[in-house]
Amino acid sequence: MSENGIKRHTLIAWMEDKPGVLNRVAGLFGRRNFNIESLAVGHSETPGISRMTFVARGTDRDMRQVRTQLDKLINVTRIEDVTYNDPVMRELALIKVQATSEERAEVMQLVDIFRAQIVDVTLDSLIIQIVGKENQVNSLIELLGNFGIIEMVRTGRVAMVRGAASQTGVVDTAVPVNGHY
Amino acid sequence: MSEMKTGGQIIWESLIAEGVEVVFGLPGGAILPAYDDLAKYEYPIHHVLVTHEQGAAHMADGYARSTGRVGVCIATSGPGATNLVTGLATAYMDSTPIVAITGQVPTSLLGRDGFQEADIQGVTLPVTKHNYLITNIRDLPDALKEAFYIARTGRPGPVLVDVCKDALQASMPFTYPSKVNLPGYNPNLNTPDGTAVARAARLVNEAQRPVIVAGQGVSIARAEAELRQLAEKANIPVATSLLGIGAFPATHPLSISWGGMHGEAYCNYALQECDVLLAVGARLDDRLTGAFDTFAPKAKIIHVDIDPAEMGKNITIDTAVIGDALLALRALLPQVEANEHPAWLEQIAEWKSETSYRDILQQESDELVAPYVMRSLWHATGEGNGRATVVTDVGQHQMWEAQYYQHNQRRSLLTSGGLGTMGYALPAAIGAQMGNPGQELWVVAGDGGFQMTMMELSTVVQERLPIKIAIINNGYLGMVRQWQDVFYNKRHSGTPLFNPDFVKIAEAYGIRARSVTRREEAYDAIKEAQAHDGPYLLDFQVEEFTNVYPMVAPGKSNADMIRRPAPAVGSGK
Known part of the structure; x- marks a missing residue:
């Protein structure tokens, strides 16, 4: 938690897999001046429902705006702020690093320490794949910077709440904001 | 077995199923199949031909606000559709239920930048509650059903259905859906927690x-x-x-x-x-x-x-x-x-009591000031048994009307509050009159805003509507001028207006009109217009430099009002 209660929140939104839905969501973020740091979207376990994880910066009240405004989109079936549910959060990154044959061993050592993988090798480059929490990914990227990063891609955070209870996006839960503020 | 219907037929029959009696629109290439079906099958829907599509959207808005029912407007692709945008944004800000139907280029031409193509779904994304692009006729019945449902339930708002021309021309067996399937839509219809x-x-x-x-x-x-x-x-x-x-x-x-x-x-x-x-x-x-x-x-x-x-x-x-x-x-x-x-x-x-002491009408003056006109309008049309509906435009006159006309009846004031759309009043009044035949309707508009949509006078005449129009004419974009007076050192940049003779404009449309320049004439002129069996335009040439008070500067607290000046000692009448 930083100043004025502003912090990074992890939200999950479920939406109908229809043309233009991503456009609606992205358009809303821009138009409402929401501060979105990352966004990852793909299929969910339910056919026809996509699942989006996004990270937004703001206060709890800001997040209530994000949630309630997003929930108003007809195609968004459900949205939750899982920040306080201690969810499993992961990110995948592919990092192409410059590495001569002399440097390669050193890079491989780093890859081992971070439990990352080398997925492509050439004479003077490597592609490293890492799956982990963002700070792990950040640390590896920082260290690899010493060798020269040629190219990089990150998926953005994906998240899932622990435990057996499933979170599916089939039913509109309507954001529960009745009552005391 | 349901009958085969074209996309055009499906639109009209869906509208009839929704109880729609009147639509406001203007035809063009992409929407022509639907217009042809309207004539061919003689559907019992009254189509009001507008002069400009913005008018159609405002008419649907005025119709909806005054009746509580969904207003419907219809336009062709490209410029026809984009002309609706201001009206949709107005309706969106003020939570007005509208269904807008637009024609779109055929699916084979989508994305090819062909003649009169505009991505109206993309354009209207931020100003509609929801919208649809229909590329296949099989999606049309559900979209129409959902559009009406979404527009009128929960917090109402405009919904646009954009239909490709080939979907209008295609045929399918049709029955109007009895249910909607919207898993992501919660209109909050339950009793509060x-x-x-x-x-x-x-x-x-x-x-x-x-x-x-x-x-x-x-x-x-x-x-x-x-x-x-x-x-x-x-x-x-x-x-x-x-x-x-x-x-x-x-x-x-x-x-x-x-x-x-x-x-x-x-x-x-x-x-x-x-x-x-x-x-x-x-x-x-x-x-x-x-x-x-x-x-x-x-x-x-x-x-x-x-x-x-x-x-x-x-x-x-x-x-x-x-x-x-x-x-x-x-x-x-x-x-x-x-x-x-x-x-x-x-x-x-x-x-x-301190506020009324500072009332502008307490000031010793014989000048024709707008607040006096508003109060006279109230005496003539709203006080006692008066039941008039006033539709205002946006600006100083709008604020004065709200201050000096005492609205006792529900929905007796229609105005663009959220978007602040100049040009709203005349077309919205047309829509309101279409939905409420026999209702006394007054347009109150500034000289600036009136000119933005005054071409709809032709619609007034075409539909034989007895709408009365009061132009509050001060020769300026008055509210903007007021901001220049208060915040920009009285530099009147771009605010003085070159106005036509509004009486002659009205007469050119066959509408009776007169100008009013003196205080003593105001009430009688209003009564004269009221008594006339048909539309009537009054051009109130009011004192130019009166400003609206109280005023709270933007970003300031309501406690920091610029008050109306106190009247000089011994004055007041």
């Missing part, structure tokens, strides 16, 4: 200085009677937002007029000093609140609204009651105790 209602009632019961702020949500929910019962039971003064005008009778002893940037001073004082503020169906926008963090600083705020996203959007609130205003007020009524609040009401009465 009991805990929230109980908490709200407790706050109201404990209040020493309570105020109700009633917004348009009260009128949308038709909850005026319940609002009045609640206010009378606990003797709570009622302010309205601009769009809430008419939700509570302006001449009721508990009415404290409306608040905000140009609201009455005593109303703003009451809002600033209250200890509990019960906002019902008002979204508490900046024009009402002034600087957000300075609004009602001593109050616990209870916000009743059907839209959860309005909770805490602008103002920090204490209690959120989410639901329809009617259901919420019905739930609150038995829990709110009878109360008197004598000291509070006395304090407000004192502020009120």
Whole structure:
């Protein structure tokens, strides 16, 4: 938690897999001046429902705006702020690093320490794949910077709440904001 | 086995199934198949041909606000569709239910930048509650059903259905769907949460200085009677937002007029000093609140609204009651105790008497000032048994109308509050008249705004509508000029107007008209227009430099009003 209660929140939104839905969501973020740091979207376990994880910066009240405004989109079936549910959060990154044959061993050592993988090798480059929490990914990227990063891609955070209870996006839960503020 | 119908037929038959009797539109290439079906099958829908599509959207808006039913407008692709945008944005801001139907280029040409192609779904994304692009006729019936359902339920709003020309021409077996399947749509139709209602009632019961702020949500929910019962039971003064005008009778002893940037001073004082503020169906926008963090600083705020996203959007609130205003007020009524609040009401009465002392009509003057015209209009059309509906445009005249016309009837004022759309009044009045034949309707517009849509005078004549028009003509874009007077050192950049002779303009359309230049003529001129069996235009050439007060500068607190000047000693009449 930083100043004025502003912090990074992890939200999950479920939406109908229809043309233009991503456009609606992205358009809303821009138009409402929401501060979105990352966004990852793909299929969910339910056919026809996509699942989006996004990270937004703001206060709890800001997040209530994000949630309630997003929930108003007809195609968004459900949205939750899982920040306080201690969810499993992961990110995948592919990092192409410059590495001569002399440097390669050193890079491989780093890859081992971070439990990352080398997925492509050439004479003077490597592609490293890492799956982990963002700070792990950040640390590896920082260290690899010493060798020269040629190219990089990150998926953005994906998240899932622990435990057996499933979170599916089939039913509109309507954001529960009745009552005391 | 259902019959084969074309896309065009499906549109008209869906509209009929929704109870639509009138649509406002203008044809063009991509929508032609639908227009052809309208004529070919002689559907019992009255099509009002407009002069410009913006007018069609405002007409649908005026129709919807005045009747509570969904307004329908129709346009062709490209410029026809984009011309609707201002009207849709107006409706979106003010929560008006509209279904807009547009033709689109054939699917084979989509994305090819062909003649009259515009991505109207993309364009209207931020100004519609939802929208559809129909590329296949099989999606059309559900889209139309959903469009009407979404437009009128929950917090109402405009929905656009863009239909490719080939989908209009194709055929399929058709029955109008009986159900909608919208898993992601929750219009909040249930009774509000009991805990929230109980908490709200407790706050109201404990209040020493309570105020109700009633917004348009009260009128949308038709909850005026319940609002009045609640206010009378606990003797709570009622302010309205601009769009809430008419939700509570302006001449009721508990009415404290409306608040905000140009609201009455005593109303703003009451809002600033209250200890509990019960906002019902008002979204508490900046024009009402002034600087957000300075609004009602001593109050616990209870916000009743059907839209959860309005909770805490602008103002920090204490209690959120989410639901329809009617259901919420019905739930609150038995829990709110009878109360008197004598000291509070006395304090407000004192502020009120000081406010009326500063009333511009107390100033010694024979000049024809706009507030005088508004008060005369009220005497002639709204006082006593008067039941007129006034449709205002946007600007100084709009504020004066709201200040000096005492709206006692529900929905007796239609105005563009949120978007502030100049040019709204005339077409919205046409829509309102189409939905309410026989209703006395007055357009009040500035000389600037009137010229933005005055070509719809042809629609007035074409439909033989007896609409009366009062132009408040001061030769300026008055409100903009006022801001220049107050904030820009009186540099009148781009605000003086070169006006046509409005009387001649009206006469060119075959509309009777006269100009009014003197105070003594005002009332009689209004009565003359009122008595005339047909449309009538009055060009009120008012004093040029009068400005609207009180005024709260943008970003300032409502406590920092620029007040009306006090009249000189011994004056007043």
